[in-house]
Amino acid sequence: MDILILLTVFQMVSLVGSYEFICPSQAHWNLRAKSMCKPTTNYTCLFDINLQINVYRDRCYRPSIVGPGYKYVFQPNLNRAACSDNRYQPFIFETVGYSDCTFQKSLCNSLGQETYENGDTTVDRKCICNTERGYTFVMNSTNQCYCNPSTEDCSCYLGINPYNKTIELKGRVQCSFWLYIFTISIKQNNGGVFL
Numbered sequence: 001m002d003i004l005i006l007l008t009v010f011q012m013v014s015l016v017g018s019y020e021f022i023c024p025s026q027a028h029w030n031l032r033a034k035s036m037c038k039p040t041t042n043y044t045c046l047f048d049i050n051l052q053i054n055v056y057r058d059r060c061y062r063p064s065i066v067g068p069g070y071k072y073v074f075q076p077n078l079n080r081a082a083c084s085d086n087r088y089q090p091f092i093f094e095t096v097g098y099s100d101c102t103f104q105k106s107l108c109n110s111l112g113q114e115t116y117e118n119g120d121t122t123v124d125r126k127c128i129c130n131t132e133r134g135y136t137f138v139m140n141s142t143n144q145c146y147c148n149p150s151t152e153d154c155s156c157y158l159g160i161n162p163y164n165k166t167i168e169l170k171g172r173v174q175c176s177f178w179l180y181i182f183t184i185s186i187k188q189n190n191g192g193v194f195l
Contacts, residue, residue: 023056023099026066036060044095048074049081056099065094069121071101083121100112106149112136112156116146124149 021047022079024032033043037060045058057074066072066080071093073081083089084099093101101121108115108127112135118126126146129135135156141147 021056021058022056026097027065029097030101031121032058034162041096044072044078045099046072046074046095047099048076049079050074050127061095063096064091064092067092088119088121088124093163103150106154108149108154110155113154128155134158 023029028047030040031046032045032128033040033125036058037043041063043058044059044064045056048055048057059074060090064072064078065170067091068091070080070082071089072078072095075081086105086173087101088103088105094159103124104125105119105125107111108125112129112133114130115125117126119125126145127149129137136159137147138154138155138157140154141154
């Protein structure tokens, strides 16, 4: 009987040890903060960089802020860290309600899309349509070279002329001349392209 109780306790301890804690979502942040800290604004939940695996820790610290492009981590105390390559933080990061950089970067991997510029820790990636294969933006972009997926539609489509031939732009064109060369390409096809 004692062995059965010992095995049951051992099993319960092993289950608790395998639980991987993640920070609460925005909706549950205040609930966790109320149960742990007085005042609730002192609740902090951040990535713990010391453990080298995806481990988050929550503690009661005073609220802290850091400039755009950065977040806080525990190392073992509160420390500033740059956003990861796939996230960005365009405004001040604060520990009240947040545990990671706010936005995930766009992928620029839809049909005909390519990455024009990776951006940094404060801005999203910029996308471009693969003009070598005949793709162009569905909507006119505010910049003729690239599109910002955070603020505009960066969808691409394949331009087809009435003769069922793909519109081709010869060679890699410099971005500033793209619109001019595309217009020349349309005129050389006797104006038979409908975009």
